[in-house]
Amino acid sequence: xxxxxxxxxxxxxxxxxxxxxxxxxxxxxxxxxxxxxxxxxxxxxxxxxxxxxxxxxxxxxxxxxxxxxxxxxxxxxxxxxxxxxxxxxxxxxxxxxxxxxxxxxxxxxxxxxxxxxxxxxxxxxxxxxxxxxxxxxxxxxxxxxxxxxxxxxxxxxxxxxxxxxxxx
Amino acid sequence: xxxxxxxxxxxxxxxxxxxxxxxxxxxxxxxxxxxxxxxxxxxxxxxxxxxxxxxxxxxxxxxxxxxxxxxxxxxxxxxxxxxxxxxxxxxxxxxxxxxxxxxxxxxxxxxxxxxxxxxxxxxxxxxxxxxxxxxxxxxxxxxxxxxxxxxxxxxxxxxxxxxxxxxxxxxxxxxxxxxxxxxxxxxxxxxxxxxxxxxxxxxxxxxxxxxxxxxxxxxxxxxxxxxxxxxxxxxxxxxxxxxxxxxxxxxxxxxxxxxxxxxxxxxxxxxxxxxxxxxxxxxxxxxxxxxxxxxxxxxxxxxxxxxxxxxxxxxxxxxxxxxxxxxxxxxxxxxxxxxxxxxxxxxxxxxxxxxxxxxxxxxxxxxxxxxxxxxxxxxxxxxxxxxxxxxxxxxxxxxxxxxxxxxxxxxxxxxxxxxxxxxxxxxxxxxxxxxxxxxxxxxxxxxxxxxxxxxxxxxxxxxxxxxxxxxxxxxxxxxxxxxxxxxxxxxxxxxxxxxxxxxx
Numbered sequence: 001x002x003x004x005x006x007x008x009x010x011x012x013x014x015x016x017x018x019x020x021x022x023x024x025x026x027x028x029x030x031x032x033x034x035x036x037x038x039x040x041x042x043x044x045x046x047x048x049x050x051x052x053x054x055x056x057x058x059x060x061x062x063x064x065x066x067x068x069x070x071x072x073x074x075x076x077x078x079x080x081x082x083x084x085x086x087x088x089x090x091x092x093x094x095x096x097x098x099x100x101x102x103x104x105x106x107x108x109x110x111x112x113x114x115x116x117x118x119x120x121x122x123x124x125x126x127x128x129x130x131x132x133x134x135x136x137x138x139x140x141x142x143x144x145x146x147x148x149x150x151x152x153x154x155x156x157x158x159x160x161x162x163x164x165x166x167x168x
Numbered sequence: 169x170x171x172x173x174x175x176x177x178x179x180x181x182x183x184x185x186x187x188x189x190x191x192x193x194x195x196x197x198x199x200x201x202x203x204x205x206x207x208x209x210x211x212x213x214x215x216x217x218x219x220x221x222x223x224x225x226x227x228x229x230x231x232x233x234x235x236x237x238x239x240x241x242x243x244x245x246x247x248x249x250x251x252x253x254x255x256x257x258x259x260x261x262x263x264x265x266x267x268x269x270x271x272x273x274x275x276x277x278x279x280x281x282x283x284x285x286x287x288x289x290x291x292x293x294x295x296x297x298x299x300x301x302x303x304x305x306x307x308x309x310x311x312x313x314x315x316x317x318x319x320x321x322x323x324x325x326x327x328x329x330x331x332x333x334x335x336x337x338x339x340x341x342x343x344x345x346x347x348x349x350x351x352x353x354x355x356x357x358x359x360x361x362x363x364x365x366x367x368x369x370x371x372x373x374x375x376x377x378x379x380x381x382x383x384x385x386x387x388x389x390x391x392x393x394x395x396x397x398x399x400x401x402x403x404x405x406x407x408x409x410x411x412x413x414x415x416x417x418x419x420x421x422x423x424x425x426x427x428x429x430x431x432x433x434x435x436x437x438x439x440x441x442x443x444x445x446x447x448x449x450x451x452x453x454x455x456x457x458x459x460x461x462x463x464x465x466x467x468x469x470x471x472x473x474x475x476x477x478x479x480x481x482x483x484x485x486x487x488x489x490x491x492x493x494x495x496x497x498x499x500x501x502x503x504x505x506x507x508x509x510x511x512x513x514x515x516x517x518x519x520x521x522x523x524x525x526x527x528x529x530x531x532x533x534x535x536x537x538x539x540x541x542x543x544x545x546x547x548x549x550x551x552x553x554x555x556x557x558x559x560x561x562x563x564x565x566x567x568x569x570x571x572x573x574x575x576x577x578x579x580x581x582x583x584x585x586x587x588x589x590x591x592x593x594x595x596x597x598x599x600x601x602x603x604x605x606x607x608x609x610x611x612x613x614x615x616x617x618x619x620x621x622x623x624x625x626x627x628x629x630x631x632x633x634x635x636x637x638x639x640x641x642x643x644x645x646x647x648x649x650x651x652x653x654x655x656x657x658x659x660x661x662x663x664x665x666x667x668x669x670x671x672x
Contacts, residue, residue, distance in 0.1 A: 007651075007652045008655050008659075008671075010655060010669050010670060011669060086668055089668065089669075097622070098621070098622045098623065099622075100619065100621070101619040102616065102618045102619075103617045103619075103658075103666065103669065104617075104636075105615070105616070108615035108616060110267070110268075111267050112266050113264070113265050114263065114264055115261060116261070116262050117261055118260050118261070132615045132636060132638075133637075134615055134616065134637050134638050134642045137636030139616075153264070157251065157252055157266050157268065158251070161251035161252065161268050161269075
C-alpha cells in the first residue's frame with residue numbers, strides 16, 4: 001500500500017450543537033457525580049468513629065475528578081459534536097476522548113426519532129436519533145435547540161419519504 | 169410538543185388520534201400487574217405484623233400504578249399522514265416516533281384476554297429493524313374495528329419485497345452434506361468445555377446440597393490416592409490429560425448430536441435449507457434475497473488442524489441470540505477447503521473467500537502488541553499488589569508474568585489476521601486470533617459507516633471502520649486501518665456517499 005501525496009480525508013460535519021448543550025452536558029455529568037457522592041455520604045455517617053482522613057482523601061479525589069470532568073468534558077464535546085444532513089446522507093461526529101463519525105444514506109434511514117429528556121427540557125434542547133435497519137448504526141445528534149430539532153425531523157422525514165425501497 | 173409539521177395542508181385524516189377510551193380500564197390493570205411484586209411484598213410485610221402502615225403503602229403503590237395507567241392513555245397519541253406514521257408518547261420524556269410508510273414491513277394485530285373482554289387490540293408496526301428494544305411502533309389499545317382499519321390503511325400501499333410466489337415446481341440442489349470423516353474436527357471445537365462446566369456444576373450441587381461425600385466413592389478415592397503418590401508435575405500432567413481427554417470426547421459427542429445428517433441445499437424458489445441434528449432435528453430456511461454475505465470462522469484449535477466453519481449473514485438472522493443461536497450455520501466445523509468452497513458457492517462468487525488481503529501496516533501491528541502488553545501488565549500489577557499486601561503466594565505472580573509472552577504470541581497472531589479487501593461487489597474483512605473471522609459482505613448491503621477513533625488510534629492515524637448492515641452481527645468492523653485507506657474503502661464500496669463530506 002503506497003501513500004499518495006493527496007491524502008483524502010473526511011472534513012467534519014458542518015453544524016455544531018447549540019451552545020446551551022455545554023450546560024446540558026455539564027448538568028448531565030453533574031447528576032452522575034452527585035450520585036457518586038451518595039455512597040460517600042453514607043460512609044461518612046456509618047463510619048463515624050474512625051479517623052476522618054480516608055474520607056477527606058476520597059472526597060478530595062472526588063472533587064478533583066468531578067471538577068476536571070465538568071470543566072473539560074463539555075468544552076471538548078462541544079468542539080467535537082457536529083452534524084450535517086444533506087439530500088442524500090446524514091453525517092454525525094460525536095464523543096470526546098473516543099470519537100466516532102457515522103454516515104448513513106437517507107435511502108437507508110428507517111426512523112427519525114426526536115426526544116427531550118428532563119435535563120434537555122430544562123435547557124430547551126432536544127436530541128434527534130436517526131436509525132437504519134442495522135442495530136449498530138443509529139446516528140444520535142445531541143444538544144440541538146428544540147426548534148432546530150423539529151425542523152431537522154421534518155426535513156429528514158420529507159426526504160426519507162421521497163426515497164423508495166425497504167432500506168435493508 | 170415535538171410535532172413535526174410533516175405535511176402543510178393536513179386534512180382531517182391526519183389529525184392526532186387517541187387510543188380507545190376503553191383502554192382507561194385496561195392500562196391501569198396492566199400497570200398493577202407490573203407492580204405486583206412490590207404489592208405482594210407490602211402485603212407480606214403487613215401480615216408479618218409491621219403494623220397498620222403497610223396497608224397505606226399498598227394503597228399508595230396501587231394508586232401510582234393506576235395513575236400511570238391513566239396517564240398512558242392521555243399521553244399517547246398517533247396520526248397517519250400520507251407519508252408516515254407518527255406516535256407521540258411520554259410525560260417527562262416526550263418523544264415522537266416517525267416511521268415512513270414505505271418502510272413498514274409488517275402490521276400485526278394481536279389481542280390478549282383483557283383486550284378481548286373490552287373488544288380491543290394491539291397493533292404492532294414492524295419496520296424489519298432487528299433491534300428488539302425499539303422495534304417500530306406499538307399502539308396498545310385500539311378498538312378492534314379501528315385496529316382492523318389501521319391494518320388495512322397501512323398495508324394499502326403495495327409492500328416492497330413481497331412478491332407472490334411463482335407456482336412452478338421447486339428443484340433442489342445439494343450444496344454440502346456431512347461426511348462422517350468430519351467428526352474428527354469435533355474434539356477441536358471445544359464445545360465439550362460447556363459439558364464439563366455443567367457436570368462440575370451438578371457435582372458441586374450434589375456435594376453442597378445433597379451432602380454426597382465424593383471421596384467415599386471408591387473410584388474417586390483411588391484416583392486421589394494415586395495422584396497424591398505422584399510427583400507434582402506428573403500429577404498436573406495427568407489431570408490436564410484427563411480434562412483434555414474428556415473435553416475431546418464430550419466435544420465429539422456434541423458435534424454428532426448437533427450436526428449429524430447435516431445437509432445444505434439450495435431450492436430453485438430462492439431459498440437455502442439447512443437440516444441437521446441427531447436427536448433434535450433442526451430445519452432452517454434462509455431466503456436468498458435476505459442473504460447479505462457469509463462469515464468464515466476459524467477458532468484457534470480448529471485453525472491448527474486446518475478446519476473452519478461457515479455462517480450466513482442474513483437479515484432477520486442475528487448471530488448468537490437465544491433461540492436463534494446456530495440458526496445461521498451454513499457448514500459445521502469441517503475441512504477449510506470445503507468451507508471456502510461452500511461459502512463461495514452460497515454467495516455465487518469464490519473470489520472474496522480467496523483474494524489476498526490488504527494488510528494494515530506496522531502501526532496496526534504495534535497496537536496489537538501495546539494492547540496485549542497493557543492488559544497483561546495491569547493484571548501483573550494487580551497480582552503483585554495481592555502478593556505484597558495480602559500475602560498471596562509468589563507463584564501466582566510468576567504465573568501472571570507468564571502472561572506477557574503468551575500475550576505477545578496472541579498479538580503476533582492477531583496482527584497476522586488483520587486484513588481487508590474489496591472485490592467486485594464484496595467487502596472482505598478479517599481479524600481475530602482465538603477466533604479468526606473472515607467477513608464477506610455484499611457492498612450494497614452496507615447501510616452506513618461508523619468510523620471510531622480512540623485517543624491512541626488518532627495518534628497512530630488509524631481508524632476502525634465499521635460497515636453497518638441489517639443482518640448478522642449488524643456491524644462488521646475493519647480494525648485499525650490507516651485513515652486514508654478507510655476512506656478509500658468506504659468510498660469504493662458505497663459510491664457517491666462520502667464524496668460530499670470530503671475535505672478539499
